[in-house]
Amino acid sequence: MPRVLLLLPTTSYRAADFLEAAARVGAEVVVASEESNALSSLNPDGLLALDFRDPAACASRAAAFARTRPIDAVVGVDEDTAVAAAAIGAALGLPHNAVEAVEAARNKALMRQRLAEAGVPAPRHRLLSIREDPSRVAKGVEYPCVLKPTFLAASRGVIRADGEAEFVAAWRRIAGILADPEVARRGAGAAREILVEAFIPGAEVALEGLLDAGRLGVLAIFDKPDPLDGPYFEETIYVTPSRMSEETQKGIAAAAGRAAAALGLSDGPVHAELRVEGEGVWVIEIAARSIGGLCSRTLRFGTGMSLEELILRHSLGMEVAPAREHAASGVMMIPIPKGGLLERVDGLESARRVPGISEILISAHLGQRIVPLPEGSRYLGFLFARGATPELVEGALREAHSRLGFVIRD
Numbered sequence: 108m109p110r111v112l113l114l115l116p117t118t119s120y121r122a123a124d125f126l127e128a129a130a131r132v133g134a135e136v137v138v139a140s141e142e143s144n145a146l147s148s149l150n151p152d153g154l155l156a157l158d159f160r161d162p163a164a165c166a167s168r169a170a171a172f173a174r175t176r177p178i179d180a181v182v183g184v185d186e187d188t189a190v191a192a193a194a195i196g197a198a199l200g201l202p203h204n205a206v207e208a209v210e211a212a213r214n215k216a217l218m219r220q221r222l223a224e225a226g227v228p229a230p231r232h233r234l235l236s237i238r239e240d241p242s243r244v245a246k247g248v249e250y251p252c253v254l255k256p257t258f259l260a261a262s263r264g265v266i267r268a269d270g271e272a273e274f275v276a277a278w279r280r281i282a283g284i285l286a287d288p289e290v291a292r293r294g295a296g297a298a299r300e301i302l303v304e305a306f307i308p309g310a311e312v313a314l315e316g317l318l319d320a321g322r323l324g325v326l327a328i329f330d331k332p333d334p335l336d337g338p339y340f341e342e343t344i345y346v347t348p349s350r351m352s353e354e355t356q357k358g359i360a361a362a363a364g365r366a367a368a369a370l371g372l373s374d375g376p377v378h379a380e381l382r383v384e385g386e387g388v389w390v391i392e393i394a395a396r397s398i399g400g401l402c403s404r405t406l407r408f409g410t411g412m413s414l415e416e417l418i419l420r421h422s423l424g425m426e427v428a429p430a431r432e433h434a435a436s437g438v439m440m441i442p443i444p445k446g447g448l449l450e451r452v453d454g455l456e457s458a459r460r461v462p463g464i465s466e467i468l469i470s471a472h473l474g475q476r477i478v479p480l481p482e483g484s485r486y487l488g489f490l491f492a493r494g495a496t497p498e499l500v501e502g503a504l505r506e507a508h509s510r511l512g513f514v515i516r517d
């Protein structure tokens with residue numbers, strides 16, 4: 108039985124899906140997470156505590172472990188584990204991305220620099236220190252622009268500004284997020300930087316891909332039919348297949364491939380976000396991981412293979428059948444309408460009865476304090492739909508969402 112080392116942060120939504128996939132692949136899993144948990148004394152061969160922020164230490168721990176329990180593949184499930192996965196892959200002589208490539212994918216400033224050097228169409232950018240005076244910086248910026256931290260995800264702290272006053276307000280708000288002790292600790296030096304970019308208008312898509320020896324295979328292109336014009340950029344609906352023209356989709360795939368090459372990514376899943384404006388395709392970002400949250404549940408390949416299974420099989424050098432099923436499929440990440448304590452969720456029964464809805468999952472807990480963008484980073488939950496066409500899927504998601512009521516107390 109092949110053995111896979113799965114780097115799985117304790118906060119990941121994806122544990123169950125990856126473990127189920129491993130069972131179907133017929134692989135033994137060693138789970139590495141940040142803390143040794145209660146089970147590690149019961150099953151010391153199946154669990155490993157790793158500090159993902161220290162990739163070199165991860166690599167030497169994994170190498171020591173592998174001396175008695177050989178490891179055939181290493182998979183990081185998200186961005187926080189991608190650098191450690193690359194370092195471990197290098198140490199164990201397994202297929203892996205270059206550590207520098209994954210580091211560049213994780214840091215928005217480095218990524219912008221690499222894309223610009225390679226001539227990949229991407230927004231113009233400037234990296235600034237939070238010690239600068241925002242009202243002075245604001246005078247030298249072209250509007251509209253987007254301000255963002257360099258190392259956060261899920262649109263956390265990403266804010267559009269149309270003029271100097273909005274720029275200064277956005278800057279202060281991001282500085283507040285970066286001052287959060289947990290964020291500051293995680294970001295280290297990057298928590299003292301703000302990236303300012305030209306705002307790229309247009310429709311946004313997400314591309315899910317798998318790199319094999321540097322070649323990008325496209326697994327799916329998702330349309331994001333809700334306008335993402337700011338000032339905050341809440342992810343909501345993803346629907347695949349894309350309704351963009353075949354020509355445009357080729358352009359999207361080509362741009363994502365160039366972005367991966369510019370960063371030096373060569374192996375495993377990538378998730379790219381791009382904007383399409385007229386003939387132009389712009390790279391917003393490319394991450395060395397698969398799609399986040401529970402959104403991978405929208406995807407089925409060949410005769411029913413999950414994305415997690417496909418990723419594990421690829422990591423083990425097994426054959427994969429990357430043709431997505433024929434049906435249209437989509438997800439809505441349920442946005443947080445306002446901050447407060449989530450008291451009650453109404454209308455679930457009725458929403459589940461909407462034709463085309465396949466699953467509704469409320470991931471926030473009742474009684475939990477929920478925080479909207481730009482400070483927040485989680486969703487209320489996920490709605491899934493499948494159907495004959497992308498239009499039907501999008502319609503089902505909107506109808507089901509309209510039947511839900513979230514009672515949030517201040």
Ligand code: ADP
Pocket residue numbers: 215230253255259260261262263265304305306307308311335340380391392
């Ligand atoms: P994150 O890693 O948090 O997802 P992104 O840089 O991808 O951060 O930004 C989140 C969203 O904000 C993007 O999906 C896009 O909709 C919007 N956005 C970010 N940068 C730009 C930009 N330069 N122009 C237009 N929209 C942008």
Ligand code: CA
Pocket residue numbers: 259260261392394
């Ligand atoms: Ca990102």
Ligand code: CA
Pocket residue numbers: 261262380392
């Ligand atoms: Ca993004």
